[in-house]
Amino acid sequence: MRGREFFLERYSRLGHSLTGDEVAPQAIRVNPLRAEDGEVVEALTDNGVALKKIPYLDHGYIVEHTEFSLGATLEYLLGLYSLQEAASQLPVQALAPGPEDTALDMCSAPGGKTTQMAAYMMNRGVLYAVDASRDRLYAVENSLERCGVTNCLVYHGDAKRIELGASFTKILLDAPCSGNYVTDPDWFSRRSLRDVEANAERQRRLLSRAVGLLERGGRLLYSTCSLEPEENELNVQWLLENHPVDLEPMAGPGTPVATEVFGVELDPKLSLCRRLWPGDGTQGFFMAEAVKL
């Protein structure tokens, strides 16, 4: 159970006819810890980069044209902006951690969302970041330094088990997932339904742990860039059935989640979650926000 036709047919059954060739434009996020939007836009525009503000993002811009790598400019090295695809800027914006929060990024690497969380927290409060891969944490450390983050404690460890001695008011679980074909040209040949199911199982363990670490009334933002319902709608259905949480309505782009998946009726509350499908100017993305009861 794999291959291009198999997966495209699944997406069709979920109500979305996709070609499998959709792409997402490059995007940047201005780092308010280091610069105002106008300064970055002016500096890049003066050097021939064409940017277009993304209306639903606080600091996001589509790169319409550039003749050089935006990952190697003076402004990038100074941490004035980061490269971050449009949809992947949404989870932190939705969670909106603030200066008063004790927040956790459970699967931090490569660190784009961690630096975004620190920016929303205005470098105050306490932000914990965890990742299981030591190699990938070097990129997190680099990003924190480059972006001027000073409120973060970074741990190497398995988020399912690590003991931090803290409970949290906000948790981001941008879970390791199967990804999607927009960001991986070889995706259809590398992925099978078995992979998807294995990832879904691992994500449920992470969800359980996240709820355990949340304070009562605390908020969990669960997101993946997978298009597969096993990792998204079905996992959130499982979360509702097995943990003391309720879902919060999510605004913004994308579409409400379907409450029927492959003939299975789901909790109507699932419609509060959001899905972005490829082809609307972003990669695929899924987001759910839960509050602990």
Place this chain on the structure above:
Amino acid sequence: MRLLKRLLRDLNSGLSPSEDEVVRINDQYFTLTPALRDGLKNREGLVYSGRYLGRDRRLFEPSSLLLQALASEPGTRKAHVDRDTAWLFVCGRDIFHESIVAVEGELSLGSHCLVMYGGRCIGYGRYETAGDQRIIRNMFDLGALLRRET
């Protein structure tokens, strides 16, 4: 701490972090806000904490955060350069004296200075002679952020 203190002295900085407020992780140095200090209940697996100052190498390798802090001090020596020179500098090149647009403080042979572009610090160097030229020898630049990842 010895190499860090030497760098701060070389750059004419008034910063003097005490041993008590600095957290060391392997060869890296950090300072913590009171909130982070309270939140640091477990050090097992900790790889990064708070404000990163830099790390010990042959010389102290300052972080971008420390460089910006040094740049905000009025007493530190600074050499301002234009965009083209700034780009060559972050690619690891030295700076010819003629390419310096403005100087803050006294730039004498053997002295160290911050290299500034657009009001921000992109590294530091030492003012030297090279043949019959006066240059700022590149001691550290922010291009290290990219070179580290390759």
